[in-house]
Amino acid sequence: MQQLNYLKETPSQTAGPYVHIGLAPGAAGFEIYRQELGWDIAGPNAEGERIRVEGLVVDGAGSPIKDVLLEAWQANARGVYAHPEGGGDVEDGFRGWGRVITNFETGEWAFDTVKPGPTPGRNVGQQAPHINLWVVARGINVGLNTRIYFEDEAEANSKDPVLNLIEWERRRATLLAKRNNRDGQVVYRFDIKIQGEDETVFFDI
Amino acid sequence: MLKQGEFYQRDREWHPPALTPDYKTSVTRSPQYSLISLQNSISEVTGPVFGHNDVDPLDNDLISNYAQPGESPIGERIILHGRVLDENGRAVPNTLVEIWQANAGGRYRHKKDTYLAPIDPNFGGCGRTLTDENGYYFFRTVKPGAYPWRNWVNSWRPAHIHMSIFGTGFAQRLITQCYFEGDPLIDRCPIVKTIPDADAISRLISRLDMNSTIPLDTIAYKLDVVLRGRRSTLFENRLEGN
Numbered sequence: 001m002q003q004l005n006y007l008k009e010t011p012s013q014t015a016g017p018y019v020h021i022g023l024a025p026g027a028a029g030f031e032i033y034r035q036e037l038g039w040d041i042a043g044p045n046a047e048g049e050r051i052r053v054e055g056l057v058v059d060g061a062g063s064p065i066k067d068v069l070l071e072a073w074q075a076n077a078r079g080v081y082a083h084p085e086g087g088g089d090v091e092d093g094f095r096g097w098g099r100v101i102t103n104f105e106t107g108e109w110a111f112d113t114v115k116p117g118p119t120p121g122r123n124v125g126q127q128a129p130h131i132n133l134w135v136v137a138r139g140i141n142v143g144l145n146t147r148i149y150f151e152d153e154a155e156a157n158s159k160d161p162v163l164n165l166i167e168w169e170r171r172r173a174t175l176l177a178k179r180n181n182r183d184g185q186v187v188y189r190f191d192i193k194i195q196g197e198d199e200t201v202f203f204d205i
Numbered sequence: 206m207l208k209q210g211e212f213y214q215r216d217r218e219w220h221p222p223a224l225t226p227d228y229k230t231s232v233t234r235s236p237q238y239s240l241i242s243l244q245n246s247i248s249e250v251t252g253p254v255f256g257h258n259d260v261d262p263l264d265n266d267l268i269s270n271y272a273q274p275g276e277s278p279i280g281e282r283i284i285l286h287g288r289v290l291d292e293n294g295r296a297v298p299n300t301l302v303e304i305w306q307a308n309a310g311g312r313y314r315h316k317k318d319t320y321l322a323p324i325d326p327n328f329g330g331c332g333r334t335l336t337d338e339n340g341y342y343f344f345r346t347v348k349p350g351a352y353p354w355r356n357w358v359n360s361w362r363p364a365h366i367h368m369s370i371f372g373t374g375f376a377q378r379l380i381t382q383c384y385f386e387g388d389p390l391i392d393r394c395p396i397v398k399t400i401p402d403a404d405a406i407s408r409l410i411s412r413l414d415m416n417s418t419i420p421l422d423t424i425a426y427k428l429d430v431v432l433r434g435r436r437s438t439l440f441e442n443r444l445e446g447n
Contacts, residue, residue, distance in 0.1 A: 011405045013382040018315045022305025029316040032329045060233035083251035097253035139230030141221035204240035
């Protein structure tokens with residue numbers, strides 16, 4: 001018999017407690033690069049509604065995970081990703097990707113961006129506006145993938161193919177960011193529960 | 206022309222499971238529900254694109270990127286190099302590779318690391334580079350030291366360099382750790398052993414590479430990194446619904 005000579009993916013290992021040295025050295029406590037990557041998700045020219053998303057990542061004992069690092073990946077307000085297969089052109093300076101770190105004392109994190117538009121579904125229809133998230137930390141062996149949806153997009157959410165894939169309707173709510181206004185700014189709250197009651201839905205993508 | 210389809214399914218029996226009690230921190234940081242399996246949409250096959258405006262040429266030289274002029278960090282001078290490939294064996298060009306590590310004494314330059322080994326004033330401990338058109342990457346650094354950590358009372362991490370790799374789609378995003386051939390701490394490490402398969406562990410152990418070693422100067426280790434491969438769509442299907 002011939003061999004199928006595919007290679008195997010390199011196995012994952014935890015990002016560990018000092019992930020900031022590599023991905024956000026300023027947060028580790030030193031300056032080294034001309035520019036760190038991932039601090040401006042949308043850029044100055046992005047169209048659409050400016051929003052802030054904030055939250056906590058909470059472990060199975062109910063404690064905030066203070067050494068977590070998140071990466072966000074999103075389309076622009078027209079639903080286009082900044083990628084050759086992303087569906088079109090984006091505004092100059094829009095990357096749609098960013099890194100999010102916590103306040104080491106409290107575990108609170110926040111990032112500023114624009115609200116993404118709906119994107120094409122796999123075969124037909126559309127996906128409701130969402131931000132893709134990747135969560136790494138000490139104690140997480142393989143980065144966790146989830147999605148932030150927006151609670152004020154009820155109609156689009158009700159037709160979203162990914163939300164509808166979640167058999168337990170009650171769990172879908174764990175992916176909905178709650179909209180607030182604070183000093184004239186739109187702030188969405190999105191707490192991630194890694195384990196236990198109201199555990200956030202994570203995806204094998 | 207064949208259309209590029211989804212990434213190959215990640216082999217969850219090859220990667221470490223979420224709950225690995227001997228690595229104690231995973232106990233409260235592992236989801237209890239199963240992951241929801243998702244076929245790739247545009248959100249997963251796309252991912253951030255980086256270019257030469259993002260990275261400076263010397264960002265991959267940890268021996269010089271934080272050293273005072275005329276000085277260099279203490280430790281064994283090494284080159285870490287290899288290729289980033291996909292599961293089809295094809296090079297992954299222009300992809301961002303970032304690394305971070307402890308210094309030769311096993312101490313990290315991080316405000317949360319309090320190990321008694323000293324900070325090296327000439328060593329930052331991070332580097333980054335883009336792979337070339339053949340998927341090739343290289344870093345120059347010093348070999349990191351082993352260090353103790355609070356897992357069991359007497360747990361020591363083998364010498365390792367953390368690696369972060371992007372690929373072309375967000376579904377390929379990967380963080381892992383590179384170890385060094387011959388280190389007796391590898392087989393004792395609860396983090397290494399979160400990976401159930403010995404063959405899988407071997408993929409993280411860089412090999413001494415005498416051919417790439419620079420005589421009288423720097424010793425080389427080689428590690429190829431493999432990201433998920435992608436299916437070519439041979440036939441368009443016409444699924445109903447989503």
